Amino acid sequence: MGLEDRDSVRILREAFEPGPGSERLVGEFYTRWFAADLTARDLFPPDMAGQRQVFAHAMRWLCDELIAQRAEEPVAFLAQLGRDHRKYGVTPEHYAGLQDALLATVRTTLTDRWDARLEEAATDVVTLAVGVMSGAGEAETAPPFCDGTVLEHLRPTRDVSVIRLKMDHHIDYHAGQYVSVQVPQWPRRWRFLSPAIPADPQGYVEFHVRSVAGGMVSTTILGETRPGDRWRLAAPHGAMHVDREAGDVLMVAGSTGLAPLRALIMDMCRFAANPRVHLFFGAKYPCELYDLPTLWEVASMNPWLSVTPVSEFDFDPPWAAEYPDNRPPRGLHVRQTGRLDEVVTRYGSWGDRQILVCGRPEMVAATRSALIAKGAPAERIQHDPLGN
Ligand SMILES: Cc1cc2nc3c(=O)[nH]c(=O)nc-3n(C[C@H](O)[C@H](O)[C@H](O)COP(=O)(O)OP(=O)(O)OC[C@H]3O[C@@H](n4cnc5c(N)ncnc54)[C@H](O)[C@@H]3O)c2cc1C
Ligand code: HEM
Structure with a gap:
């Protein structure tokens, strides 16, 4: 038996x-x-x-x-x-x-x-x-992981780092996927991070990391990562994607949840004609919308992309003065105030769109529930697994 x-x-x-x-x-x-x-x-x-x-x-x-x-x-x-x-x-x-x-x-x-x-x-x-x-x-004959060197560590806001690396070999992933990462300060503590650019033939990779209060690896990345550090990346996972034949797209990104959606958008830039993409990019304060200048540049050259910045509060905290000014030139939609799930559903159910949501687990769950409550079909909503 x-x-x-x-x-x-x-x-x-x-x-x-x-x-x-x-x-x-x-x-x-x-x-x-x-x-x-x-x-x-x-x-x-x-x-x-x-x-x-x-x-x-x-x-x-x-x-x-x-x-x-x-x-x-x-x-x-x-x-x-x-x-x-x-x-x-x-x-x-x-x-x-x-x-x-x-x-x-x-x-x-x-x-x-x-x-x-x-x-x-x-x-x-x-x-x-x-x-x-x-x-x-x-x-399996492919190597179990690939090492790479940190080239740059930028700190656009108090709790976000942008880390740029060059891997020893090209690593193959689809835009929108995530990879397992081990940093030298924390051997054996693998964490998932989503590349913020499509796979690059020369092996360049960019990650956007937000420090989680009390978090072991993310706080160390923000506090201690230096050029020259050697990071280890293992096999990609995840199925978030845009089907270019399946109609217009809604993307909802909370803070560094932007990374995989940004990679997907950059990947779409290879094509002149694309479905329309509406991206809501949210954070707590306006100053934390760290990647607006890049999004502005991409949107200014690709008419199929529109971007709505969203912040929970309408003002910046005093510490914002220490960080780069992230305000983009005019051209994006006017910044909206409120939580992402509330703001996005103010515009309707988006039920006819392919919907991709990425960010903290609570933000993804809240946005998904709000969209479904408005009438969006659950099977049209894509997101990554909610936890490591
Ligand atoms: C598919 C996937 C892709 C991811 N991509 C990215 C990315 O591109 N950029 C990025 O910054 N992070 C990303 N993460 C989150 C990342 O993998 C870590 O979970 C996060 O950095 C916390 O790790 P830590 O070691 O600092 O915290 P830990 O020490 O593991 O956890 C400390 C505490 O924080 C809580 N916690 C864990 N993760 C989160 C979170 N994301 N938000 C709020 N609280 C949390 C835990 O429940 C725990 O209570 C992704 C996670 C998944 C599942
Ligand atoms: C029946 C066989 C096994 C099952 C079902 C299993 C299952 C799992 C699962 C589900 C995870 C979490 C997901 C992941 O990180 O990949 C994990 C992690 C892990 N497993 Fe296994 N495993 C098995 C065998 C083994 C063996 C033989 C080893 C050898 C030592 C091992 C070592 C580890 C380690 C080191 C981790 C990571 C722990 C961490 O970083 O927190 N596993 N395993």
Whole structure:
């Protein structure tokens, strides 16, 4: 029976259901694994709380897919996860150690329900996950990451940095995608960042980073990044795109959420004729609309692009005086005051548009809900996953 034994896979799935039972199981699994293989422990950051959650989530999702008798999606997901895991330095021995530790922990946790059927199903699920991940990792011939050198670090506002790099090799991504980034100040703390320009044949990349209060990596990037720093970038992800045949486009960008939308707009500049694009670019204060001069230049040469600046407050704080004057020449729409979700929906539902939203998770969720409440079809709204 094994993978087809839905009742047994269901029992395994329940063991990863959020709550104290699952936390204990996953905690014990990592303790057992790391006790047997210290080299595996070395690859993880010191705090494992987030990792325990994402691991349990991945196991639940995999079991759900198998219970629903779907194979294609889980295999594709695991293969991608295995290819991505190469950036951590994972070896086949690590997978073997994980398999032993996970099965031993599941067996001791579920003793009262353990029988030959559950043994077979649990073994098959874990073997599938480990087999597909390690097989895909070994089969991949592209390098797991690419290093590059920071050329420039600009500080257009108090909490935004623009970082320009030249990678050692050209990196291939579609405009609108995001990549996994490791900075030298925080080894093993990978974070997603979205390139703000389309892929460049010479390997130039630009990131816009906003510091998050209490954030580990973003605050360090703003405070400590210097020309000459070596950054490491891994495989691109994400599917945000503009379909040039699917009608006009609404883009909503909160602060550095502008980055992938800006890359998409720059990519569209290769074509003379494009669908109309209306971009709302928002921030808290007018001075934080850090990229308006560039947007003004692009819009002035591309009549299909219109830009509406939006700020929550109508005035600038005193610290604005220390930063570059971001006010563009006349030519963009008049700046609107209010939260992005309110301002954008003042103009209607935008239901006939392809809609792309990018920014802080709360801003994306609020804008998406407001648009749907106004009548925009949910399936027309694109955004990245809301969390690392
Ligand atoms: C698909 C994707 C693309 C991204 N692209 C960019 C980008 O181009 N530019 C950019 O600046 N950031 C981007 N991010 C966010 C980035 O990956 C980090 O999450 C962010 O920089 C915080 O990392 P940190 O280490 O400073 O904070 P952490 O130490 O990881 O977190 C500290 C606290 O901040 C909260 N937090 C985490 N992320 C955010 C956030 N984005 N907004 C508000 N609170 C948050 C956490 O819940 C936690 O409580 C992207 C995220 C995703 C998922
Ligand atoms: C069944 C096999 C495995 C599953 C389902 C799994 C799942 C995951 C998931 C979902 C993530 C978060 C997404 C990501 O960062 O890519 C992750 C991160 C990670 N995994 Fe795995 N993994 C497995 C095997 C392994 C193995 C064998 C290692 C070897 C040590 C490993 C090391 C890591 C590391 C270092 C991270 C990043 C942690 C961080 O930066 O916070 N994983 N894993």
